[in-house]
Amino acid sequence: MVRTLAVANQKGGVGKTTTVVSVASNVALAGFRTLLIDLDPQGNATTGVGVNPREVSTSSYNVLVQQLPLSGARIQNVLPNMDLVPATLDLAGAEVELVPMFSRELRLRSAISLVENEYDYIFVDCPPSLGMLTINSLAAVNEVIVPLQCEYYALEGLGQLLTNVQLIQEGLNPDLQVSAIVLVMFDARTRLAEQVAQEVREHFGELVLTTVVPRSIRLSEAPSYGQPIEIYDPASAGAAAYRAVTNEILEATKKLP
Ligand SMILES: Nc1ncnc2c1ncn2[C@@H]1O[C@H](COP(=O)(O)OP(=O)(O)O)[C@@H](O)[C@H]1O
Ligand SMILES: [Mg+2]
DSSP: OOEEEEEOOSSTTSSHHHHHHHHHHHHHHTTOOEEEEEOOTTOHHHHHTTOOGGGOSSOHHHHHHSOOOGGGTOEEEEETTEEEEOOOTTHHHHHHHTTTSTTGGGHHHHHHHTTGGGOSEEEEEOOSSSSHHHHHHHHHOSEEEEEEESSTTTTTTHHHHHHHHHHHHHHTOTTOEEEEEEEEEEOTTOHHHHHHHHHHHHHHGGGEEEEEEEOOHHHHHGGGGTOOHHHHOTTSHHHHHHHHHHHHHHHGGGGOO
């Protein structure tokens, strides 16, 4: 059975793309057939695995707005075992273009359903908003992973995200669940980071992964080389952290119904 996961948080710059690129590539490198779908018009997940959005002719935009089959929009083997559905800037228009369209919330879901038997893991990178693109992602997957930055305002907006998850669960996708919260960009030198981490664990208990991803220069450098951290610098602390995050997510398979 395929596992489908979206990485979501309506705040920008909180580590969504870094998390999805790192985990998806680790899963692929572990030998699982993996599809990464970029649903953020910024296309950072696309560049993160070495594809230039300006050089692609079909993308997630065509899938959502024109209902092009996913098989016609994906780029195969961007990494061993990993296919990519890239995102381009025109996806920004899809937020508005989708509004009057038939079954607008379920377009990604139906596109995925035709290829899901080809994969073990399908990951979706969400944009920093709770609009139509994020709704399409959450309607299409069974699991949401929420990265939280260990900073003062980390929990701000989380309630809104969880409410949306619940609404989508009730209205569109009963299988949807938040399967993990990942604490990222942890700065061990500040007491604040420690306090935030503790507060999040008190609130969310076992949902919070044991692994905490530290702030790491190497993680911020990797995208400019178009490489996931495990390829860019496997010896770095950031790579080690995301290997542990990936293991925790793979482990969760055993707990799923
Ligand atoms: N653990 C980390 N340490 C240092 N920099 C990070 C870390 N995680 C992400 N970054 C950097 O922070 C910025 C925002 O991260 P990104 O994953 O793009 O967030 P989002 O997708 O939520 O907007 C990027 O420049 C990224 O390289
Ligand atoms: Mg992003």
